[in-house]
Amino acid sequence: MSIFRTKSIDALIAASEDPEKKLRRTLGPWSLTAFGIGAVIGSGIFILTGTAAAGETLNYKSILHAPVLDLIMHGTQALSMTGRQGAGPAITLSFLLTAIACSFAALCYAELASMIPIAGSAYTYAYATLGEIVAWIIGWDLILEYAVSNMAVAVGFSAYLNDVLDNVFGWHIPAKFANPPIAEGQLTGAWFNISALLVLMILTWILVKGVKESASTNNAMVAIKIAAILIFVFGAAKAVDTSNWKPFAPHGFPGILTGAAIVFFTYIGFDSVSTAAEECKRPQRDLPLGIILTLVICAILYISVALVLTGIARYDTLNNAAPVANALKVLGYNGIRQWVSIGALVGMLSSLLVFQYGQARIWFAMSRDGLLPKMFSKVHPVHKTPHISTWIAGLVVGIPAGIWDIGTFADLANIGTLFAFIIVSVGVIVLRRTQPDRPRGFRVPGGGFLPIISILFCLVLMMALPLETWVRFFVWLLIGFGIYFPFGRKHSALARQ
Numbered sequence: 192m193s194i195f196r197t198k199s200i201d202a203l204i205a206a207s208e209d210p211e212k213k214l215r216r217t218l219g220p221w222s223l224t225a226f227g228i229g230a231v232i233g234s235g236i237f238i239l240t241g242t243a244a245a246g247e248t249l250n251y252k253s254i255l256h257a258p259v260l261d262l263i264m265h266g267t268q269a270l271s272m273t274g275r276q277g278a279g280p281a282i283t284l285s286f287l288l289t290a291i292a293c294s295f296a297a298l299c300y301a302e303l304a305s306m307i308p309i310a311g312s313a314y315t316y317a318y319a320t321l322g323e324i325v326a327w328i329i330g331w332d333l334i335l336e337y338a339v340s341n342m343a344v345a346v347g348f349s350a351y352l353n354d355v356l357d358n359v360f361g362w363h364i365p366a367k368f369a370n371p372p373i374a375e376g377q378l379t380g381a382w383f384n385i386s387a388l389l390v391l392m393i394l395t396w397i398l399v400k401g402v403k404e405s406a407s408t409n410n411a412m413v414a415i416k417i418a419a420i421l422i423f424v425f426g427a428a429k430a431v432d433t434s435n436w437k438p439f440a441p442h443g444f445p446g447i448l449t450g451a452a453i454v455f456f457t458y459i460g461f462d463s464v465s466t467a468a469e470e471c472k473r474p475q476r477d478l479p480l481g482i483i484l485t486l487v488i489c490a491i492l493y494i495s496v497a498l499v500l501t502g503i504a505r506y507d508t509l510n511n512a513a514p515v516a517n518a519l520k521v522l523g524y525n526g527i528r529q530w531v532s533i534g535a536l537v538g539m540l541s542s543l544l545v546f547q548y549g550q551a552r553i554w555f556a557m558s559r560d561g562l563l564p565k566m567f568s569k570v571h572p573v574h575k576t577p578h579i580s581t582w583i584a585g586l587v588v589g590i591p592a593g594i595w596d597i598g599t600f601a602d603l604a605n606i607g608t609l610f611a612f613i614i615v616s617v618g619v620i621v622l623r624r625t626q627p628d629r630p631r632g633f634r635v636p637g638g639g640f641l642p643i644i645s646i647l648f649c650l651v652l653m654m655a656l657p658l659e660t661w662v663r664f665f666v667w668l669l670i671g672f673g674i675y676f677p678f679g680r681k682h683s684a685l686a687r688q
Contacts, residue, residue, distance in 0.1 A: 196322060203319060220480045224481045232492060233344065244282040263654070277441075277449065278442070280502075294483075295641050298645075301482045302633050304633075305474070306630075307468075310469040311552065331671035338550060339607075342588055348536070349384050349386040351536055385593065387589065394547055416538045454493070462482075500518060551581040551584045612645060620642050
């Protein structure tokens with residue numbers, strides 16, 4: 192069937208060499224690793240660590256709000272569940288367990304990235320392995336993932352920026368220009384969240400100027416972010432009271448698993464490294480290295496923060512909006528607390544930059560394949576960046592971020608990411624069978640065993656998301672089919688051939 196036609200890897204590589212649509216290769220392994228760290232570590236390192244240690248309060252208002260897995264296991268009784276056990280100080284083991292689980296998907300990304308060094312990430316890998324319709328689904332899904340993630344982060348950045356301005360300068364942006372006009376379906380009386388739009392426009396301008404300039408900006412922000420984390424870890428370590436680590440795992444292994452499910456989403460973003468494939472100097476070597484280093488460094492930083500945080504405060508006091516800042520306030524460590532605020536703010540900026548970069552590359556790749564209009568694959572004659580895709584992606588994210596409170600849609604990013612992980616893992620298995628002799632700069636160890644584990648783990652986590660998220664996800668896919676069948680299927684490069 193034509194909708195399952197695949198594009199050969201050689202054809203994908205040849206298309207990337209077209210002088211009119213060729214991107215400039217300037218990135219090395221450390222810039223790629225910084226891209227990954229910039230995406231993975233945001234303000235969540237100072238928030239979710241405490242939440243996962245203390246446990247979540249469940250509030251299922253209806254069947255749509257309950258996780259699918261809870262509904263399967265407990266039926267309608269899941270609606271009356273009042274609490275979920277936290278990991279306690281063993282949250283460090285939760286971070287380690289999650290890093291191991293994410294490593295399965297990361298290794299699959301590394302193998303495909305070394306074989307298919309083309310922009311588009313999971314979309315491109317699906318086109319080469321599973322067919323055009325699957326590629327469209329995953330590309331459309333990645334657009335949703337990156338866009339919704341950044342809408343939520345931009346809204347959060349705006350609120351955090353206003354709080355910092357108020358604390359440092361005693362001045363804040365007027366409420367009419369600092370809050371979204373619509374929150375939780377209700378009118379708030381505000382006009383527009385101007386700082387959410389402005390920060391995205393500034394980052395978009397940097398991205399259009401060139402990938403080298405974008406990487407330099409991101410490198411600087413990642414350095415500041417890591418410095419803030421290390422200042423917290425080493426500065427607060429002297430206040431650690433080992434009695435706070437007892438009991439280490441108050442709810443046993445189930446609590447550790449619950450903590451792992453909560454913090455899993457703090458690791459999302461390492462896949463964004465693969466979107467830089469066409470702007471990488473030596474993709475066969477540097478892409479796998481960047482992906483794996485990202486996961487290792489982020490795991491070390493997460494575990495370090497978790498150890499210190501649960502050592503300076505009792506784990507059951509950490510279930511609040513700013514557990515690290517509040518723990519430091521109690522200790523009187525206001526200097527370190529200011530660094531934490533800077534780290535959180537810069538963390539959000541670097542996440543916004545990397546995800547906007549990745550989103551524009553997805554649009555670029557889909558347009559070059561004919562599935563989206565040609566204008567999205569135009570390359571700037573001087574900067575050699577997909578400037579039209581980048582500006583439109585900035586507006587598509589910035590305008591909604593200024594109007595709505597997007598936080599309620601965060602789960603859409605999670606289900607989209609997990610679905611992409613599954614497609615990439617399947618792609619490794621397919622190419623092992625169909626093209627076993629094609630050179631691979633990196634090979635997932637264990638044959639097809641580890642990709643299967645990756646698939647199963649992602650399926651379980653997808654089942655842990657609310658039913659409402661699944662419904663919205665399928666609605667988004669239906670909208671995508673409404674674009675693919677009348678336009679993409681007819682205008683794809685393969686259809687023209």
